[in-house]
Amino acid sequence: NRSILLVKRPEGMPNQDNFKLITKDVPEIGDGEVLIRTIYLSVDPYMRGRMNGVKTYADPFELNEVLSGGVVGKVVESRNEKFQIGDIIEGRLSWADYAVSKGDNIRKIDPSLAPISTAVGVVGMPGLTAYFGFLDIGKPKQGETVVVSGAAGAVGSTVGQIAKIKGCYVVGIAGTAEKCKYLKEELGFDQVINYKTDNVKQKLKEHCPNGVDIYFDNVGGEISDAVIRRINYQSRIILCGQISAYNLQSIDSGPRVQGQLIQKSALMQGFIVGDFAKQHREGLKQLGQWVSEGSIKYRENVIEGLENTPDAFIGLFRGENTGKQLVKVNNE
Numbered sequence: 001n002r003s004i005l006l007v008k009r010p011e012g013m014p015n016q017d018n019f020k021l022i023t024k025d026v027p028e029i030g031d032g033e034v035l036i037r038t039i040y041l042s043v044d045p046y047m048r049g050r051m052n053g054v055k056t057y058a059d060p061f062e063l064n065e066v067l068s069g070g071v072v073g074k075v076v077e078s079r080n081e082k083f084q085i086g087d088i089i090e091g092r093l094s095w096a097d098y099a100v101s102k103g104d105n106i107r108k109i110d111p112s113l114a115p116i117s118t119a120v121g122v123v124g125m126p127g128l129t130a131y132f133g134f135l136d137i138g139k140p141k142q143g144e145t146v147v148v149s150g151a152a153g154a155v156g157s158t159v160g161q162i163a164k165i166k167g168c169y170v171v172g173i174a175g176t177a178e179k180c181k182y183l184k185e186e187l188g189f190d191q192v193i194n195y196k197t198d199n200v201k202q203k204l205k206e207h208c209p210n211g212v213d214i215y216f217d218n219v220g221g222e223i224s225d226a227v228i229r230r231i232n233y234q235s236r237i238i239l240c241g242q243i244s245a246y247n248l249q250s251i252d253s254g255p256r257v258q259g260q261l262i263q264k265s266a267l268m269q270g271f272i273v274g275d276f277a278k279q280h281r282e283g284l285k286q287l288g289q290w291v292s293e294g295s296i297k298y299r300e301n302v303i304e305g306l307e308n309t310p311d312a313f314i315g316l317f318r319g320e321n322t323g324k325q326l327v328k329v330n331n332e
C-alpha cells in the first residue's frame with residue numbers, strides 16, 4: 001500500500017521536496033469498516049492552504065502524515081452492511097492505494113449515471129461549488145453580463161456553462177490560447193480573455209460594453225482588480241478562490257477597489273461549498289442531469305500513477321490542467 005506524506009511545509013510554490021512516497025502493508029479492517037482501493041484521486045487548489053499548518057475552515061495537514069482529498073474508489077472488503085464488495089464510492093480519503101472507512105465519510109456512486117471520475121469533478125465538489133456559488137450568491141438574471149476568472153478550470157468551466165443555461169452573456173478569463181479556444185468553441189462562452197497575453201483592462205472594456213453584473217472570482221489579484229473596476233450598480237461579486245495568492249509569502253498589496261462596491265451598491269460575498277451541504281444532493285441531481293443531456297460539457301486532465309500526485313497538484317499552480325485535474329491510481 002503506497003501512500004504520500006507531507007514531509008515539509010511548502011514555502012511559496014510547492015515542490016517535490018514537500019512530499020514523500022512510502023510503502024506499507026495494506027490495512028486490516030475492523031467491524032463496521034470497509035477497505036477501499038483508490039481508482040481516482042482529486043488534487044485541488046484549496047489543499048495548498050491546508051499545507052501551511054494554520055487552521056482555516058479546514059484543519060491543516062499534519063507533517064509526516066498521509067495527505068487526503070477527494071477519492072473515487074472501489075470497495076474491496078466490507079464488514080459494514082451498507083457497503084458491498086464492488087461498490088464504487090466517493091469520499092475524502094487518503095492519497096494512497098488503499099483506505100479504510102467506517103462508512104460515514106463515503107457515498108455510493110451509481111456508475112450507470114455518469115463516468116465515475118465525475119464524482120470528484122463536475123458532478124462532485126467542484127460542480128457543487130460552481131452551482132451554489134453562482135446561483136445562490138450570483139442570482140443571475142437573463143441577459144446579464146457574467147465574468148468568470150479561472151474559467152477553464154473545474155469550477156470556472158462549470159460556472160460559465162451554468163451562466164449560459166441561465167441566459168447570461170459570459171466572458172471567461174484563462175491563461176492560454178488553447179484554453180480560450182476551448183471555452184469559446186466548445187463550451188459556448190461569448191468572449192474570452194487570455195490574461196497572460198491580452199491587456200485585461202482593455203479587453204474587459206471591449207467585451208463588457210455594458211459593465212459587469214456578476215463576477216465569479218477564482219483567482220483574485222490583478223485580474224480581479226481589473227474586473228471590479230467595471231462592475232455595475234447592484235452587481236454581485238462571488239469570492240470562490242484566490243489562487244493567485246496561494247503561494248505568496250507576504251500579503252499582496254494591490255490597488256484598493258472597495259470604493260467601487262460603495263459607489264455601485266455592489267455585493268461581494270465569499271463562501272465555501274460546505275455551506276450548502278444540506279442542498280448538495282439536489283445540486284448533484286441537477287448537475288448530473290445537465291451533464292447527461294449535454295448542456296454541461298467537461299474535460300478531465302488525467303495523470304497516471306499515485307507517485308505523480310505531487311506533480312499533478314503542483315501543475316494546478318502552473319495552469320497545466322484544462323478542466324478537472326485527476327490522478328488515476330488503480331484500474332477499476
Ligand code: NDP
Pocket residue numbers: 044045046125126129150151152153154155156173174175176179218219239240241242243244245271272273274316317318319320321322323324325
Ligand atoms: P482549477 O481546475 O481552476 O485549477 C487551477 C487553475 O487556476 C489553473 O489551471 C490555472 O489556469 C489557474 N491559475 C493558477 N495560478 C493562477 C494565477 N496566479 N493567476 C490566475 N490563474 C491561475 O481549480 P478548481 O476549479 O478546483 O478551483 C478554482 C478555484 O476555486 C480555486 O481558487 C479554488 O481554491 C477555489 N475553490 C473554492 C471552493 C469553495 O468552496 N469556495 C471549492 C473549490 C474550489 P490558467 O491557465 O487559466 O492560469
